[in-house]
Amino acid sequence: MAIRWSHWSPRIALVPALVITAVAFVGSIGWTIYISLTRSRRFPDYTINWDEWARQYERLFKDDAWAVSLKNLLVLGIGSTLAIIFGFILAAMIEREKRGEGFFRTIFLYPLAVSLIVAGLVWRWMFNPALGIENFLHQIGFANASFNWLASPDTAMYGIILASIWHGSGFYMALMLAGLKSINTEIWSAARLDGVSFWRLYIEIIIPMMRFTFLTCAILLSLGVVKAYDIIVAMTNGGPGSSTWMPAFFALNAYAGRSNIAYASAAAVIMLLITAAIFIPLVLITAWRVRRQEAIAQ
Template sequence: MASTENPAGRRSLLPKFVLAPSVLMVLVGVYGFMLFSVILSFTSSKMFPRFAFSGLDQYERLFSNPRWSVAVQNIFIFASLYIVLATALGLLLAILIDQKIRAESVFRTVFLYPMALSFIVTGVIWQWLLNPGLGIERVMQSWGWESFSFKWLVEPDMAIYTVVIAGVWQVTGFVMAMFLAGLRGINGEILSAARMDGAPTRKIYTRIIIPALRPVFLTAFVIESHLAIKSYDLVVALTKGGPGYATELPSTFMYTTTFTRNEMGLGAASAVVMLIALAIIIVPYLYSELRNERRG
């Protein structure tokens, strides 16, 4: 009897044994360093960690720092435009491609391709395109539009919108793919019945299709919010946080504060604030998903 039970017991332990290194690495490399950042944010650490407790001093310094104020203002501008424009354009492209057009696979590949690029590559491409001496402005002037001017990249008040343009260009195709999958998953019989009843196309979309895409909207919002908060590479490649610090974001503030200005405690405090912002977005989403699974 024991000889028949032992092999089964060993087989049940095998998956746990295989997954144990990955789980350990996640616990140490992700959650361990999160906890380490939280601890550092309550210390006076500079270039190296110092575990002398300093209370909320770093958070007071953070919220009184003008660069952090600019970073928070920029993330609200960038994230709101990034999410709204990418979602709207992605939905529009998905609806157009869902009309059974010719060469559908070609259009899907073309629109989805930017997401295969890294943020660094995207930033460099758009830096060339938006550079007043090299890109769109130079081309339009060479075509005879001598008065054409597009200097957003070097204007402090407009530079953050160039980051929006580059970010939306990269993520729209991915959002389109999510919405297209959602459209293809809608029950066709319901749509056919609505058309037979004489419902106009506009009402079919507003009353049936778009409400049915609610889970896709929620997923797109969470992914886009996550990408917006951590969009360090894009800003560094496109504007390097400039002109001045006009395009500073919390992610660039955290990196430069920690590794350039050697203010590890202050950088950790900014990282904790970013972590809280992500948790505010992701935790309700996870809660709703788990609740829906239990109901199902």
């Protein structure tokens, strides 16, 4: 039932949010897209040469550092899915055992309260070749063990992935646990009565039932990966060389390091497009689910 009203208060109350949305989001996105077509450097220059409007984008895709950034986006994206799998396993174990649920949950979730800067610094310390875990491994007898991942361009990303998994798996565990708990308890009872084995129950019944939770996790993870910045600054600051650059790092470096706002904007626009590519399926799936639930309700 809609409520009728004839006063101005609600409209006036919405003005600040509308202004912020119009200026800080819609307007700013438009501005950035526009600037990405110009030759602005330190300060905005609003003339566009339409013959070479894609100049910044052409430069971008010729830039090796950008190629590395995109590759790393993929690497971190794929690597971090381990956090979802790990989170699901943890949730499934906790849900099955129930003993110590509160304790384990508290432990698994605390990294979320820690900022990525702090998380990155701790991991950086543990990856320290002379005094960190590698040294510890050598001392306990694994003379050939190598845990100096951050020092090599080939392995630095794995270090970042490991830290990301450490930081994020508790979050996915929480989402998965919520998903598991929302499954009708009668299904567990039915499976017990039918004598279905643990593995078959999960693979054939539970995981398919939780496909939306998995999908939500995957989308949230992708969005987080696109935004990844703090952890890189804290762990490698992009290095060695530019081997751990990511799009967010690239864009901010173009702005603050190279003082080139047009170039930075172009990188940001590509980030927006990547986000949209992840976000649109989310919207479609949400809409589809809502419609399906309505259909079931009828």
